[in-house]
Amino acid sequence: MYPILVLLHVAGVFGFLMAHGVSAGVAYRLRSERSPEKVRALLELSAASYPVMYGSLGLLFILGIVLGFMGSWWGRAWIWIALILLIAIVVLMTRFGSSLYGEARKLAGLPYMAGGKPQPPIEPASAEALNAALDKGNPALLTAIGFGGIVVIAWLMMFKPF
Numbered sequence: 178m179y180p181i182l183v184l185l186h187v188a189g190v191f192g193f194l195m196a197h198g199v200s201a202g203v204a205y206r207l208r209s210e211r212s213p214e215k216v217r218a219l220l221e222l223s224a225a226s227y228p229v230m231y232g233s234l235g236l237l238f239i240l241g242i243v244l245g246f247m248g249s250w251w252g253r254a255w256i257w258i259a260l261i262l263l264i265a266i267v268v269l270m271t272r273f274g275s276s277l278y279g280e281a282r283k284l285a286g287l288p289y290m291a292g293g294k295p296q297p298p299i300e301p302a303s304a305e306a307l308n309a310a311l312d313k314g315n316p317a318l319l320t321a322i323g324f325g326g327i328v329v330i331a332w333l334m335m336f337k338p339f
């Protein structure tokens with residue numbers, strides 16, 4: 178049973194990476210794309226990837242906790258560091274990722290999130306205001322946090338050094 182759950186845990190990682198690649202690609206494209214129609218389409222595409230992204234993130238997270246109990250790993254430091262790192266990545270993604278692109282969705286006249294709740298679209302702001310919001314995007318920073326973080330987590334899981 179343990180190896181099957183490890184496989185499903187890793188499958189959750191694959192599903193997450195496939196889904197979240199959409200937001201990563203969108204973030205890089207939005208560094209230069211300023212056509213309002215295309216910006217809206219890209220922002221909608223990223224938002225549409227959220228259900229699969231969060232579903233697979235939930236699967237890998239829950240199975241990681243279960244495997245921690247099945248393998249009696251909770252007495253070791255590596256699993257705690259991996260868990261804290263994953264939570265820290267999600268917090269930083271919200272701060273430097275979705276809050277910024279969420280603001281852009283609001284200014285683009287698309288449905289957006291506020292206080293964790295979905296909000297209906299409002300009157301679009303000026304192109305200048307939308308462009309100013311998009312200019313704050315920093316996909317290289319998100320890559321350093323997310324990609325760097327997941328490599329460290331993979332190292333902790335594979336080598337269990339502490």
Ligand code: HEM
Binds near residue numbers: 316
């Ligand atoms: C293990 C790695 C990663 C994890 C766990 C992760 C997790 C997340 C989560 C949970 C969100 C949604 C936050 C919210 O709902 O407030 C998010 C948003 C985002 N992430 Fe990541 N992320 C990772 C890697 C990356 C990488 C490498 C990039 C590269 C650019 C990236 C770009 C973004 C962007 C652009 C958003 C906002 C998308 C939008 O709102 O349209 N992430 N991330």
